[in-house]
Amino acid sequence: MNSSAPATPKGSDFIRDIINDDLEAQRHSQVITRFPPEPNGFLHIGHAKSICLNFGLAVEYKERLGKSRCHLRFDDTDPAKEDTLFEEGIQEDVRWLGFEWDGLYHASDYFEKMYEYAEHLIGAGKAYVCSLSDAETKEYRGTVTTPGKNSPYRDRSVEENLDLFRKMRAGEFKDGEHVLRAKIDMSAANMKMRDPMLYRIRHTAHHMTGDKWCIYPMYDYAHPISDAIEGITHSICTLEFENNRELYDWVIDNLIDFAKFPSRPKQYEFARLNLNYTVMSKRRLLELVEGKHVSGWDDPRLPTIAGMRRRGITAESIRNFCSMVGVAKANSTVDMAQLEFCIRDDLNQKAPRVMAVLKPLKVVIENYPEGKVEELDASYWPHDVPKEGSRPVPFSREIFIEQDDFMLEPPKDFYRLGPGKEVRLRYAYCITCTDVIKDEAGNVVELRCTYDPETLGANPVGRKVKGTIHWVDAAHSQEAEVRLYDRLLSLEAPPVGKDSEFLKAINPEALVTIKGARVERSLGESKPGDRFQFERQGYFVADSKDSKPGNLVFNRIVTLKDSWARSQKK
RNA sequence: UGGGGUGUCGCCAAGUGGUAAGGCAUCAGGUUCUGGCCCUGACAUUCCGAGGUUCGAAUCCUUGCACCCCAGCCA
Numbered sequence A: 001m002n003s004s005a006p007a008t009p010k011g012s013d014f015i016r017d018i019i020n021d022d023l024e025a026q027r028h029s030q031v032i033t034r035f036p037p038e039p040n041g042f043l044h045i046g047h048a049k050s051i052c053l054n055f056g057l058a059v060e061y062k063e064r065l066g067k068s069r070c071h072l073r074f075d076d077t078d079p080a081k082e083d084t085l086f087e088e089g090i091q092e093d094v095r096w097l098g099f100e101w102d103g104l105y106h107a108s109d110y111f112e113k114m115y116e117y118a119e120h121l122i123g124a125g126k127a128y129v130c131s132l133s134d135a136e137t138k139e140y141r142g143t144v145t146t147p148g149k150n151s152p153y154r155d156r157s158v159e160e161n162l163d164l165f166r167k168m169r170a171g172e173f174k175d176g177e178h179v180l181r182a183k184i185d186m187s188a189a190n191m192k193m194r195d196p197m198l199y200r201i202r203h204t205a206h207h208m209t210g211d212k213w214c215i216y217p218m219y220d221y222a223h224p225i226s227d228a229i230e231g232i233t234h235s236i237c238t239l240e241f242e243n244n245r246e247l248y249d250w251v252i253d254n255l256i257d258f259a260k261f262p263s264r265p266k267q268y269e270f271a272r273l274n275l276n277y278t279v280m281s282k283r284r285l286l287e288l289v290e291g292k293h294v295s296g297w298d299d300p301r302l303p304t305i306a307g308m309r310r311r312g313i314t315a316e317s318i319r320n321f322c323s324m325v326g327v328a329k330a331n332s333t334v335d336m337a338q339l340e341f342c343i344r345d346d347l348n349q350k351a352p353r354v355m356a357v358l359k360p361l362k363v364v365i366e367n368y369p370e371g372k373v374e375e376l377d378a379s380y381w382p383h384d385v386p387k388e389g390s391r392p393v394p395f396s397r398e399i400f401i402e403q404d405d406f407m408l409e410p411p412k413d414f415y416r417l418g419p420g421k422e423v424r425l426r427y428a429y430c431i432t433c434t435d436v437i438k439d440e441a442g443n444v445v446e447l448r449c450t451y452d453p454e455t456l457g458a459n460p461v462g463r464k465v466k467g468t469i470h471w472v473d474a475a476h477s478q479e480a481e482v483r484l485y486d487r488l489l490s491l492e493a494p495p496v497g498k499d500s501e502f503l504k505a506i507n508p509e510a511l512v513t514i515k516g517a518r519v520e521r522s523l524g525e526s527k528p529g530d531r532f533q534f535e536r537q538g539y540f541v542a543d544s545k546d547s548k549p550g551n552l553v554f555n556r557i558v559t560l561k562d563s564w565a566r567s568q569k570k
Numbered sequence B: 001u002g003g004g005g006u007g008u009c010g011c012c013a014a015g016u017g018g019u020a021a022g023g024c025a026u027c028a029g030g031u032u033c034u035g036g037c038c039c040u041g042a043c044a045u046u047c048c049g050a051g052g053u054u055c056g057a058a059u060c061c062u063u064g065c066a067c068c069c070c071a072g073c074c075a
Helices: A014-024 A045-065 A084-096 A107-123 A134-141 A158-170 A219-230 A239-259 A282-290 A305-311 A315-325 A336-350 A499-505 A521-525 A563-569
Strands: A032-035 A069-074 A104-106 A127-130 A179-182 A197-201 A215-217 A234-238 A266-270 A360-365 A374-379 A390-395 A398-402 A422-425 A430-438 A444-452 A471-473 A478-485 A511-519 A531-534 A538-542 A552-559
Touching: A014 A045, A014 A234, A014 A266, A032 A045, A032 A219, A032 A234, A045 A069, A045 A084, A045 A234, A045 A305, A045 A315, A069 A084, A069 A107, A069 A219, A084 A305, A104 A107, A107 A127, A107 A158, A107 A179, A107 A197, A107 A215, A107 A219, A107 A239, A127 A158, A158 A197, A179 A239, A197 A219, A215 A219, A219 A234, A219 A239, A234 A239, A239 A266, A282 A499, A305 A315, A305 A552, A315 A336, A336 A531, A336 A538, A336 A552, A360 A511, A390 A471, A390 A521, A478 A521, A511 A552, A531 A552
Parallel strands: A032 A069, A069 A104, A234 A266, A360 A444, A478 A552
Antiparallel strands: A127 A179, A179 A197, A197 A215, A360 A398, A374 A390, A398 A471, A422 A430, A430 A444, A478 A511, A531 A538, A538 A552
């Protein structure tokens, strides 16, 4: 049914190519991946790409091989920033996207093992306790073009290292006093290999392990070990970790015999998702939320999963989008129009059609009997959506139409209402504008029209009526608040400035609130989360937090494509 | 001036020596009780540039160029 075929057949991206090779060479008999967020913030659509890749791979290969899995693992190695609240939000988002993990893990589950392995590295002369200060460490590291130099503590004996490391664990030192480092090569061209830190002292409680530890492993040490312990086969991450891969391999290689890992995981990097007209970095999202530029993590203007969910965007359209975008290694920025296409494509099949007038203009149909009310049958679905169902919409002498559907001096290609012009009312009659009533200021405040009783369900005879407009009965419609959402930024990309520079690019019209909209009677029963197409306008959702009977609030998910508006811009 | 990556249509992206897929966007028509959907057609003689190998190159070689990442006791 869905018109959008995947842009590229499955199995065609480089990750799947690698996996297929591995399978064929019998290096693995199943695929085990993991999605490893740090629980220090909310997920956004960039994470969705990674989620779809990792969980999608497990689903796909399980189908093919009978087994394969994807773990959800919280990468909780920095107690200062992480929190259980974020873990809950992340789990909700992954589930909402339509995925279920084969096991929930924490890097902190393995702290004891990691410690044991660290002692082993010390024993093997592969790690040492370094007592350089923060500033000295930086100085000794050298630069990108000049080699670093060995720490004066590099040649401490195994016994001394072990003693110091145990005292580190026992809490005998203050934060920053010592650190455990891998003994690799201070002149390595790859900066990540210049005796990288493995452990640092942090007298901070951890949300999972409490006060048990005061030393915490670094990402580069914890990640490969976590992967290896869990039997991960393909450890997929983003491009900025390419330089870390050498260290990832070093950790595994130096521990695998001792630790007897169930797998020899390999890291592969792909390009993270970027979208224009929005921001994706954790820092900028945080700034928007904390600076109150948006209402919270679930503000519908945000590209967070929570925000998109509240905006009314479906999980399926996000999944389709991710699959359309593909997986590759070139840095890229996807056009927001591509996401919008996926949203419309999905909702076209799912959202019942309904009528709502955002900016009401009163119309009195002078030749329609006063007091008469007809219940007209209006289908919820257009001819091209194979679904059944309709509702009665009341029609009487006074109705509201959209202010934009009337022009005092319309151009000839304006297929709507104007003085003396005739237009079709959707699901109802054709009306002709006979009079325009203005206020003292000259604003059009009311239209007087006549209707043709012969045009209900039939075309007028002897003339062609080109336009059809939506409307709502004056007496039977309900008032609603409508929140018109649009792109977060008015610029494709935020200006390349520092820090808060991007705030200047925020689109002031990213949220326009309309209080006096009128929606058709049937919408009075809508439930929070219900999605509709307001005909000729766009897709809307009853707000999950604020909408309730008697106080209807609708969020615009996305507009309909509007070739009229586009032609007018030219 | 080091190392690791990437460069195919406005935006994504296939292509793995045999003569440039597809999607989005755009444009032109058709259809239409949504200026929506849908349908039809158009849209890279060319693959960052320059040389070379070959009957044949986006794919191989040489050499330039551009952009991204790495100098957190973040991930």
